[in-house]
Amino acid sequence: MFKYLKQLTSLVAMVAVLFTFTTETMAAKKSKTLKNTQKKGFVRCGVSQGLPGFSNADAAGNWTGVDVDVCRAVAAAVLGDANKVKFTPLSAKERFTALTSNEIDILSRNTTWTLSRDADIGLTFVGVNFYDGQGFMVRKNSGYSSVNDFKNGISACTNLGTTTELNMRDFFNSKGISYEPVTFEKADEVVAAYDAGRCDTYTTDKSGLAAQRIKLSSPDDHVVLPETISKEPLGPVVRQGDSVWEDIVRWSLNVMIEAEEYGVNSANADSMKTSDNPAVKRLVGAEGELGAALGLDNDWSLRIIKQVGNYGESYKRNIADTGILPDRGPNELWTKGGILYVPPAR
Amino acid sequence: MKLDYKNLLPQIITLLAVVLVFGFFSYNAQVNMENRGITFGYGFLSQESSFDVQFSLIEFDGSHSYFRAYLVGLLNTILVSVIGIILATIIGVVVGIARLSKNYLIEKTAAVYVEFFRNIPLLLQIFFWYFAALRALPLPQDAEPMLGVFFLTIKGFFVPAFIWNNLDIFIYSVIAAIISIIFVKIYARKKQENEGKQTPVLFISIGLLLILPLLSFLIGGSSFSIDIPVIKQLSKSGFTYEGGIGLPPELIALALALSLYTATFIAECVRAGVQGVGKGQKEAAASIGLTPNQVLKLVIMPQALRIIIPPTTNQYLNLTKNSSLAAAIAYPDLVLIFAGTALMQTGRAIEIVSITMLTYLTLSISISILMNWYNKKIAIKEK
Numbered sequence: 001m002f003k004y005l006k007q008l009t010s011l012v013a014m015v016a017v018l019f020t021f022t023t024e025t026m027a028a029k030k031s032k033t034l035k036n037t038q039k040k041g042f043v044r045c046g047v048s049q050g051l052p053g054f055s056n057a058d059a060a061g062n063w064t065g066v067d068v069d070v071c072r073a074v075a076a077a078v079l080g081d082a083n084k085v086k087f088t089p090l091s092a093k094e095r096f097t098a099l100t101s102n103e104i105d106i107l108s109r110n111t112t113w114t115l116s117r118d119a120d121i122g123l124t125f126v127g128v129n130f131y132d133g134q135g136f137m138v139r140k141n142s143g144y145s146s147v148n149d150f151k152n153g154i155s156a157c158t159n160l161g162t163t164t165e166l167n168m169r170d171f172f173n174s175k176g177i178s179y180e181p182v183t184f185e186k187a188d189e190v191v192a193a194y195d196a197g198r199c200d201t202y203t204t205d206k207s208g209l210a211a212q213r214i215k216l217s218s219p220d221d222h223v224v225l226p227e228t229i230s231k232e233p234l235g236p237v238v239r240q241g242d243s244v245w246e247d248i249v250r251w252s253l254n255v256m257i258e259a260e261e262y263g264v265n266s267a268n269a270d271s272m273k274t275s276d277n278p279a280v281k282r283l284v285g286a287e288g289e290l291g292a293a294l295g296l297d298n299d300w301s302l303r304i305i306k307q308v309g310n311y312g313e314s315y316k317r318n319i320a321d322t323g324i325l326p327d328r329g330p331n332e333l334w335t336k337g338g339i340l341y342v343p344p345a346r
Numbered sequence: 347m348k349l350d351y352k353n354l355l356p357q358i359i360t361l362l363a364v365v366l367v368f369g370f371f372s373y374n375a376q377v378n379m380e381n382r383g384i385t386f387g388y389g390f391l392s393q394e395s396s397f398d399v400q401f402s403l404i405e406f407d408g409s410h411s412y413f414r415a416y417l418v419g420l421l422n423t424i425l426v427s428v429i430g431i432i433l434a435t436i437i438g439v440v441v442g443i444a445r446l447s448k449n450y451l452i453e454k455t456a457a458v459y460v461e462f463f464r465n466i467p468l469l470l471q472i473f474f475w476y477f478a479a480l481r482a483l484p485l486p487q488d489a490e491p492m493l494g495v496f497f498l499t500i501k502g503f504f505v506p507a508f509i510w511n512n513l514d515i516f517i518y519s520v521i522a523a524i525i526s527i528i529f530v531k532i533y534a535r536k537k538q539e540n541e542g543k544q545t546p547v548l549f550i551s552i553g554l555l556l557i558l559p560l561l562s563f564l565i566g567g568s569s570f571s572i573d574i575p576v577i578k579q580l581s582k583s584g585f586t587y588e589g590g591i592g593l594p595p596e597l598i599a600l601a602l603a604l605s606l607y608t609a610t611f612i613a614e615c616v617r618a619g620v621q622g623v624g625k626g627q628k629e630a631a632a633s634i635g636l637t638p639n640q641v642l643k644l645v646i647m648p649q650a651l652r653i654i655i656p657p658t659t660n661q662y663l664n665l666t667k668n669s670s671l672a673a674a675i676a677y678p679d680l681v682l683i684f685a686g687t688a689l690m691q692t693g694r695a696i697e698i699v700s701i702t703m704l705t706y707l708t709l710s711i712s713i714s715i716l717m718n719w720y721n722k723k724i725a726i727k728e729k
Binding site for chain 1: 379381384396397398399400407408477480485500501578580581583584586588594595596673674675676678686689691692693694695
C-alpha cells in the first residue's frame with residue numbers, strides 16, 4: 001500500500017488545486033476585467049493582423065489606427081497612460097474565441113456588428129467607430145464600371161469567416177450570377193491571390209479595399225467599384241457579462257466622438273476646463289462626477305482627449321492623412337452631414 | 347483468473363484521475379459558457395449555412411445546412427488525401443527503388459530529392475506551390491491547350507468531362523469484369539496447385555477489363571460524349587473556362603505539395619524495406635531457378651512489404667492530417683469550411699472543434715485499421 005502513497009498524495013493535491021481554480025471561476029465579481037486590467041497594468045487588446053488605417057504595426061512594432069486608438073483611449077482612462085496596451089494580432093477566425101476565452105479584454109478589429117454575433121456567442125458590441133460597407137475591387141483594364149457588369153463564372157477572393165462571405169452570397173444570388181468564392185484565412189493571402197490573377201474581383205469592406213490596394217504590385221491598375229452592397233458598422237467588442245467594463249469601453253469611444261463635436265482636441269483640452277459650456281466642462285472633468293459612475297477618477301476623459309485625441313484627430317491621423325479614405329463620408333459628425341451621433345456624456 | 351489487487355490499484359487511481367480531469371474541464375467550460383451567455387448544442391447543424399463553397403463533390407450552396415457543409419468539407423479532405431496518398435505512394439516507390447539503383451546519377455538525383463523535400467516545412471512548400479508556381483501559370487486567355495483539350499491556367503486545370511448515357515450498364519460491366527477476374531484467379535491457383543501449370547492471369551484480366559466494358563458500348567447501349575472546356579469572356583481582360591471539369595489550383599497545389607513531401611518519407615521506407623531483406627534470400631531464390639521477375643515478386647517484395655507497411659501507414663496518417671493545412675491556401679477542406687467559416691458564422695467553437703477532432707480521429711483510425719488488416723495479410727504466417 002505504502003508504495004502508492006506518493007502517487008495518491010500527488011493526485012489529492014492535483015484535485016485540490018483543480019477545485020480551488022473552479023471556485024475562483026465561479027465567484028465572478030463585479031467588473032473583474034477592470035480589476036484585472038489595473039492589476040496587470042495594461043489593457044489586453046485584440047487587433048487585426050495588419051490593416052492600414054485601422055490597426056497596423058510599423059517596423060518597430062508600434063501599432064496605429066482608429067481601432068488601435070479605441071484601446072489606447074481605454075488605457076488612458078483606466079490606467080492613465082495610453083501606451084499601456086498589449087496588442088494581440090488576430091485573424092478573422094480567431095478573434096471571437098480569443099475574446100470569449102479571456103485572452104483579450106477588448107476586440108477592436110474592424111468587426112461588423114450583427115445581431116447573431118451580439119446575441120448568440122457571448123459578445124457585446126459597445127458602439128461603432130467606423131461605418132463601412134462592402135464593395136468590390138477590380139482591375140481597371142477589365143472594363144468593369146459597375147457590379148452590374150459581372151457575368152456568370154466570375155471568381156471572387158475574400159477573407160474567410162467574415163460577414164463578407166455571407167453578403168457576397170446574398171449579392172450574387174439576388175443578381176442571379178453564379179460565382180466562385182475563393183476564401184483565405186489571412187488578408188495578405190487574399191491580396192497575393194488577387195494580385196496573381198486568381199480572382200477577377202476582391203471583395204471586402206470598402207475601407208479594407210482602399211487599405212489593401214496599397215499592398216498590390218501596381219495599385220493604380222485597380223479600382224474600387226462605386227456600389228456598396230451591405231451595411232458594415234465596425235466597432236469594438238467586449239465579453240458579455242461585465243457591464244461595468246462594457247460601459248468603460250463604450251464611453252471611452254463616445255467621449256472621443258463627443259469631444260470632436262464640442263471642438264475639444266488634444267491641444268486645447270486643458271484650456272477647455274474654463275469653458276463656459278457645461279457640456280465641455282463635463283468632458284474635460286471640470287464639472288460633474290462622471291468618472292465615479294464608471295469606477296474611474298474624474299480626469300479619465302481628459303486623459304483620453306489629451307493622449308489619444310478626439311475622433312476627428314484619430315481619423316485624420318490614421319485614415320485621411322495616409323491617403324486611404326480622405327473623404328469621411330458617413331463617418332462625419334451628424335452636425336456636418338455624417339451619421340456619427342453619440343448619446344450625451346452627462 | 348485471479349485478480350491482482352496490487353496491480354489494480356494504480357490503474358483505478360489513474361482512471362479516476364482521468365475522469366476527474368475531464369470532469370473538471372467540462373464543468374469549467376460549462377460554468378464559463380453560462381457566465382457569458384453562450385448556449386451549447388448541436389442544433390445549429392440543421393440551420394441554413396448561407397455561404398457558398400468554391401469546390402465541392404456534392405451539390406452545395408448557401409441554402410443547404412451546416413451539416414451538408416460539414417460533408418462537403420469532409421469529402422474534400424478525403425479527396426485530397428486519397429489523391430495525395432496515391433501520388434505519394436507512386437513517387438515514393440519509384441524514388442525508393444531509384445535510391446537503390448547502381449546508376450550513380452539516378453541514385454544521387456533520388457537522394458537529393460529526398461533530402462531537399464523532407465527538410466523544408468510543409469506549409470512553406472504549400473505556399474511555394476500555390477503562390478510561386480501559381481504566378482507562373484498563364485491567364486485563361488493565354489493558356490496553350492495540352493492535347494487540344496486540357497487547359498492549365500491560373501484559375502485552375504480545366505479538363506474535359508464525360509457525359510454518359512446509360513452509365514449504370516457500363517458500371518455493371520466493370521463489376522462483372524472484376525468478379526470474373528477473381529474467378530479466373532481462383533481457377534488459376536487451383537490449376538497450379540493440382541497440375542503445376544501456370545495461367546497467364548494478367549493478360550486474361552486485362553482482356554476481360556477491356557472486352558466487357560466494350561460490349562456494354564456495343565450492345566448495352568451505353569455511350570458518352572466529351573464536354574470540352576470552352577473559353578468564356580467575363581470582361582475586357584478577364585476570362586474563364588466553361589464546361590468540362592475545373593480543378594481548382596488550390597487542390598492541385600495542395601495535392602502536389604502533400605505528395606511530394608510525404609513521398610520522401612515513403613521512399614525511405616521502401617529503401618529500408620528492400621535493404622532489410624537478406625542478400626541470401628535473393629541468391630537462394632535465383633539458385634532454385636526463379637526468373638529475376640519472380641524473385642522480385644515472390645521472394646523480395648513479400649518480405650520487404652512487411653517492413654515497409656507499418657511506417658508507411660504512419661505517413662498516410664500524416665498526409666491526411668497535414669491536409670488540414672489547406673486552409674492556408676483556400677482549398678475548401680474540413681478545416682476551412684467547417685472549423686473555419688461555419689465556426690465563424692455560428693460561433694459554436696466547442697461543438698465544431700469537437701466534431702472536427704472526432705472526424706480526423708475517425709479518418710486516421712480507419713486508415714490504421716485498413717493498413718493493419720493489409721499488414722496482417724502479408725505478415726509471415728507461422729505454421
